Amino acid sequence: DDQCGVYLAESTQGRTLGSFAGKQFQQNEQVGSADAVVQVLDVREYNDHLTGTFDGAHLESFLGTCWSGDATAGMSEGHEVVSAVGGPCFSSVGHVGLINAVIYQPSTLLRTDEDLLASGYDELTSPGRGAFTAYHNLTLLSVDKIPPGMEIFLDFGAEYNQYENVDKPNIDDYIKMDEAIEKMVSFFDKHAEALGEKAATEVFEFMKKDVLDLTAEARAPAARSLLPETYHGLREIVEMGGSALHSMPEVQKSIEFLKSNGYCQDNIVSGVSSIEHAGRGAFAARPMRKGEVVAAMPLVALHEGRSALNMIEYEGGSEDDSEDDDGEKEERVGRVVVSEKFQLLLNYMLEHPESSTLFFPAGGVTPLINHGGKKANVKMIWSTKSWSNVKETRELRVEDLSQVGPIDMILELVATRPLNRGEEILMDYGDRWDRAFKEHVRQWEKTTADEKFVESALTQNNRHHNPENLSPFPLDNEQLENENLDLVCHLLYDEEKIERRRNEDGTRTKIYPWIPHPVAGASRLKTDIAIRGIHRTPCVILERTGDVDTGYKYLVEPAQMDDGPGLLVKNVPHYAIRYIDKPYTSPQNFGGAFRHPIAFPDKIFPQKWRNLKDGGSKDEL
Numbered sequence: 001d002d003q004c005g006v007y008l009a010e011s012t013q014g015r016t017l018g019s020f021a022g023k024q025f026q027q028n029e030q031v032g033s034a035d036a037v038v039q040v041l042d043v044r045e046y047n048d049h050l051t052g053t054f055d056g057a058h059l060e061s062f063l064g065t066c067w068s069g070d071a072t073a074g075m076s077e078g079h080e081v082v083s084a085v086g087g088p089c090f091s092s093v094g095h096v097g098l099i100n101a102v103i104y105q106p107s108t109l110l111r112t113d114e115d116l117l118a119s120g121y122d123e124l125t126s127p128g129r130g131a132f133t134a135y136h137n138l139t140l141l142s143v144d145k146i147p148p149g150m151e152i153f154l155d156f157g158a159e160y161n162q163y164e165n166v167d168k169p170n171i172d173d174y175i176k177m178d179e180a181i182e183k184m185v186s187f188f189d190k191h192a193e194a195l196g197e198k199a200a201t202e203v204f205e206f207m208k209k210d211v212l213d214l215t216a217e218a219r220a221p222a223a224r225s226l227l228p229e230t231y232h233g234l235r236e237i238v239e240m241g242g243s244a245l246h247s248m249p250e251v252q253k254s255i256e257f258l259k260s261n262g263y264c265q266d267n268i269v270s271g272v273s274s275i276e277h278a279g280r281g282a283f284a285a286r287p288m289r290k291g292e293v294v295a296a297m298p299l300v301a302l303h304e305g306r307s308a309l310n311m312i313e314y315e316g317g318s319e320d321d322s323e324d325d326d327g328e329k330e331e332r333v334g335r336v337v338v339s340e341k342f343q344l345l346l347n348y349m350l351e352h353p354e355s356s357t358l359f360f361p362a363g364g365v366t367p368l369i370n371h372g373g374k375k376a377n378v379k380m381i382w383s384t385k386s387w388s389n390v391k392e393t394r395e396l397r398v399e400d401l402s403q404v405g406p407i408d409m410i411l412e413l414v415a416t417r418p419l420n421r422g423e424e425i426l427m428d429y430g431d432r433w434d435r436a437f438k439e440h441v442r443q444w445e446k447t448t449a450d451e452k453f454v455e456s457a458l459t460q461n462n463r464h465h466n467p468e469n470l471s472p473f474p475l476d477n478e479q480l481e482n483e484n485l486d487l488v489c490h491l492l493y494d495e496e497k498i499e500r501r502r503n504e505d506g507t508r509t510k511i512y513p514w515i516p517h518p519v520a521g522a523s524r525l526k527t528d529i530a531i532r533g534i535h536r537t538p539c540v541i542l543e544r545t546g547d548v549d550t551g552y553k554y555l556v557e558p559a560q561m562d563d564g565p566g567l568l569v570k571n572v573p574h575y576a577i578r579y580i581d582k583p584y585t586s587p588q589n590f591g592g593a594f595r596h597p598i599a600f601p602d603k604i605f606p607q608k609w610r611n612l613k614d615g616g617s618k619d620e621l
């Protein structure tokens with residue numbers, strides 16, 4: 001499909017980035033490319049000395065662009081997990097009235113890695129162990145039909161704070177009023193002539209005032225704001241595609257406008273890299289010409305740089321919680337550093353050796369672009385779009401960059417030669433990176449290769465979900481594959497179909513039948529509470545039926561349902577169950593994993609951002 005599916009451009013909702021449909025989407029269609037997620041563990045705890053400081057505010061502004069680990073199935077990696085993501089999941093805004101796409105909740109949890117393992121990747125022996133993310137397939141789905149050019153609006157939990165506001169229509173007001181308006185149109189088509197203008201107008205006023213007050217109650221003012229002055233305006237609303245578009249026509253752009261003003265966000269898709277040990281990579285979804293923008297990378301500045309991503313563990317020292325003259329906490333006095341390693345996120349960041357700030361490249365699938373050295377087929381240049389103030393941003397002091405939205409810090413990845421569909425996109429991470437990785441492989445072969453690692457959830461899940469040979473998940477009284485693993489179930493159940501089972505001790509257990517993640521738009525929205533992790537829960541398997549040919553079904557006990565004890569879910573299909581790694585045990589926690597940022601090309605790195613002398617020491621990890 002050579003037609004761009006989703007564009008990045010300035011949002012219609014203010015000076016911020018937005019995503020726009022490049023074509024018509026039907027309900028439940030994937031919007032944009034499935035993307036990678038980088039899980040960041042306990043970053044606030046590691047930086048608790050920054051709380052309340054200027055630098056702490058910088059860190060928060062970076063974290064404000066991330067998703068919660070719950071939304072991306074990373075919640076069990078650590079105590080507090082945040083997820084760095086790019087693409088439309090990053091660049092779309094929320095709108096309580098116009099939600100038209102949601103994160104497809106099962107996408108990251110129920111991912112498979114068959115392709116990666118089939119390529120020969122062995123997590124136990126590869127020097128790539130823990131150096132790239134295991135989380136991918138983050139997918140946006142359309143909740144409803146989305147017309148071409150329409151801005152993509154997501155459901156951020158926070159938007160729901162405005163849900164009760166009676167002055168502003170919310171998504172349910174728009175949906176209900178569109179139904180009502182269609183009925184009104186057919187009523188007036190049928191009866192307006194016979195009634196005559198005066199009576200028809202009175203009927204409309206009666207509907208608008210009395211009927212709405214009675215039916216919509218507290219929501220009546222919001223609902224009323226969607227109706228036209230006279231009944232003659234009703235048809236126009238239907239013809240424009242509903243009350244939302246009618247009251248805010250600016251949220252839909254023309255495709256011509258997007259072609260010349262926007263960046264295509266799905267020119268590249270995720271796949272298994274052709275480079276050994278590299279994990280996944282980004283591939284051309286369509287042929288591209290030399291000089292064409294393959295992807296835009298809005299940057300998110302992390303002002304504290306590497307120190308914010310350092311996972312220093314201390315031991316001993318005073319527990320002194322007093323503050324020094326500058327109000328800084330002295331908690332760490334006398335403590336000894338026992339281990340020092342970096343967040344996996346460091347591998348995804350751009351860095352210039354003369355600057356303390358790191359940059360996350362938040363384009364669609366751009367975090368997956370691997371290092372090609374001399375074989376690179378894209379290069380970075382600053383955005384050429386007038387709506388991105390990159391010129392002004394380049395004149396700012398580096399300390400002020402975290403106050404600049406990613407809209408004003410966009411890099412373009414431009415093809416340096418023609419690209420075929422399916423070709424891997426490669427950039428040049430720089431010579432330092434190249435040397436560091438070669439050194440890592442040398443060290444690995446000398447020392448680490450003999451270390452005995454335990455298989456992680458990635459490999460184990462593949463064993464259980466191998467389509468050629470499904471292997472059943474163990475019951476509560478059977479051994480899990482290894483002690484680093486927990487079982488997690490993607491559970492939704494039909495509350496109206498409760499069954500009660502009488503137990504031997506006279507108590508009763510509630511049993512609900514499992515239902516698939518809903519696909520109908522409105523019910524999908526209701527279940528979006530799943531973003532907060534309620535439906536992905538550690539679980540214990542009590543009974544198992546079926547076999548390798550018919551497939552397995554399970555009776556499970558969820559661990560964290562708020563309905564209290566005694567709740568079971570039956571008919572849970574095999575595909576809704578996965579292993580996850582216990583906190584702090586997945587390969588990304590491995591202390592010997594490769595860590596090195598990507599070089600921000602010197603040629604384009606602004607002079608004003610160079611606040612360090614390059615001593616070279618930053619390269620020694």
Ligand SMILES: C[S@@+](CC[C@H](N)C(=O)[O-])C[C@H]1O[C@@H](n2cnc3c(N)ncnc32)[C@H](O)[C@@H]1O
Pocket residue numbers: 036128131132133273275276277278279280281347348349367368369370371372437594596
């Ligand atoms: C920005 S990420 C690229 C996406 C990554 N391959 C993934 O699957 O998420 C950078 C990491 O990818 C891996 N990588 C990238 N280029 C590589 C190469 N040429 N050789 C080996 N590993 C590479 C390294 O682990 C590096 O730290």
